[in-house]
Amino acid sequence: MNEVVFVLFLVLLIVSVSDAKITKPNVENFLQCLRSRTSPKNPITEVLYTHDNSTFVSSYVSYTNNKRCSNPKDTKLIAIVAAKHESHVQATVVCAKSNGIQIRIRSGGHDFEGFSYISSVPFVILDMHNFRSITADVSSKKAWVQAGATLGELNTKIADASKTLAFPGGFWSTLGAGGHISGGGYGNLIRKYGISVDHVIDAQLVDANGKILNRASMGEDLFWSIRGGDGASFGVILAWKINLVAVPETLTVFKVTKTLRQEATDVLYKWQLVSSKLPEELFLRAIPEIAEGAKSGEKTIAVKFYAQFLGPAAQLVPIINKNLPELGLKREDCYEMSWLNTTTFWMNFPVGTPTSVLLKRTSGPPRAFYKCKSDYVKEPIPKEGMEKIWKTMLKFNNAFMEWNPYGGVMDRIPANATAFPHRKGNLFKILYCASWNDAKATDANLSLMKELYDVAEPYVSSNPREAFLNYRDMDIGSNPSGKTNINIEEAKIYGSKYFLGNFKRLMETKTKYDPDNFFRYEQSIPPIHAM
Incomplete structure (x- = not known):
């Protein structure tokens, strides 16, 4: 098939399926459709992987991140299309839609619930990792x-x-x-x-x-x-x-750790009062995590304070010591470096690590099982609330939280400027995560994570309890992925938490641009006419 004929075939097929209403998946027709879409310059067959390919499993696991969700032997997974050209993406969409096949789109694999690489119905993974220009x-x-x-x-x-x-x-x-x-x-x-x-x-x-x-x-x-x-x-x-x-040529970073014996709770309480009010050039994150206690076999909570300042250490140290003297920051705690070098610092590489490490795309098969959740905090969590959180965290073997400060420009951007709504009024955002290495420990860790989330409930946003879209969490509501017409009332449960007042406009856009609800998964935006 020459290039001109291929393009004409593509256009005709796109038009022919634009109004298609397919209810029963047709796997063989889907694969045949894909294999027929070969151009001399960009053959899709070279990027099509099925279970028969010797590299299928490695292609699957290279861009999965959570072992809890990874399932390369899933018989519902028809194929992986590791697209290298726009026509590969178009063909996958057209062939999937015309044959009632779902697609899951994966660009990086940092997907807390695996929505980009698992499904309860026949599906294909459209892997975008080759689109890297x-x-x-x-x-x-x-x-x-x-x-x-x-x-x-x-x-x-x-x-x-x-x-x-x-x-x-x-x-x-x-x-x-x-x-x-x-x-x-x-x-x-x-x-x-x-x-x-x-x-x-x-x-x-x-x-x-x-x-x-x-x-x-x-x-x-x-x-x-x-x-x-x-x-x-x-x-x-x-x-x-x-x-x-x-950004300036020179930035400053530091990491200071406080344990419970070092009054971590008091320092973190004060952090809540000041972190969103510091100069907007300063970002000061707090990470409470499980750490080794003073005695062998004992566990405690340590809070790591990570900072980045758009300027030199000579300016940063007085700002911290004025607003958060409890941290006890010293000049020798600070490192001055370029913007690119700060990115290795935030990934916990030792200071001085070559930035070439940033070009490593994957770490291979997922090494751990994990579960994460999120919250937004609008009023300081009282010390007694923090102590309840620590008590629950210590039931885990491996768990941490990230407290990420807001304020600054986020207080000045309207909630409807983009579809992302979580702006003014937040002191900080919380990420909760637990990880484990044994599949048998999954149920226990999921139960503990629910307990931790429940303990935090009185101290975080409510009506709705807000959540961050990129920290996907199946627990806050979902729809069956196999249904074209999904339940709007169910969607409103998770939609209101992820998108607040922007959810209605998102559904209106969905109705206009994807009325058949082709692009769907367990927490997707539904068209308004969904049932």
Whole structure:
């Protein structure tokens, strides 16, 4: 099939399935459809993996992150399409829709509930890790980044072009840009510059009819929705165009640890009062975690305080000692370094680690089982509440929390500026995580995580109890993935927590752009006519 004939075939097939109503999956037709879509330059057969391929399992596990969800022998998984060209994405969407097959879109694999690589119905994984092109333009302070590029690759590319530009993305270098940015990913520049979606100015997306859209052709409703409102509910993100922000040549970081015997509870209580009010150039995260006690076999809680300041240590130390003298910060605790080097610090690499480590894309098969949850805090948690939390945490073998401060510019961005709503009024956001290595310990750890979440309930946001989209949590509500027409009342349970007052507009956009609800999974945005 020559190139011209292939393109015509693609267009005709897209049109022919645009109104299709398929209810029964047809696996053989789906695979035949994909295999027929071969062009001389970009054959899809070269990126199509089924259970018959010797590399199928390695392709599956390389980009899964949670062993609790990983299941490479899942008979419902029809194939993996590790797309390398836009036509591969279009073909997968068109063939899946016309044959009643679900797709799960995976850009990085940091998926707390495995929604991007597991399903209860026949499905195909559309793996975007080969979409990793990045172009940075220093003169315009803009960049294009494809969905499968990692934040480590993006940060490195930007730093190669300029030592004083950065992108306000996340902490972990192996995060895929597609899902991370779409969900409203955040990092240590949140108080100065906001979050990822606040700096997206254009996008490329494949819609439910297999068409490639940009901001101009998709319209502002859809462009608004994919910035913090879950791109996977509306299409397949191919790339983002982003604004870059200014950072100084020299930044300062530090890490100071306090245990319960060192009055960690008192220090952390004071942290709640000041962390959101510090200069917006300063991000001071607190991480309560289980640590070894003074006696052998004893456990305690240690709180690690991680900071990043857009400036030199000589300016940082007086700010901390004025606002949080209980921390006891000393000049020798601080390290001055470039923006790129701070990214290795936040990943807990030793100071001085070569930044080439940021280009490592995966760590191979998932090594641990884990469960995470999230909360937003609007009033300081009293010390007695913190002590109840510590008591529950100590029942785990391995658990930690991240308390991430808000304030700064986040208090000045309207909740409906993008689909990401969690803005003004938050002191900090909490991430709870527990991990374990033995599958037999799963039920016990899940039960403990529920207990910890219940203990924290009186001290966090309510009506609704808010949650962060990128910290997916099945416990807060879900819909069966196999149903095209899902229950709106069920969707409102999780939708109100992830999106607050923006959920209605997201459903309206979904109704307009994907009325057949092709792009769906357990916590997707439903069209308004869903039942």
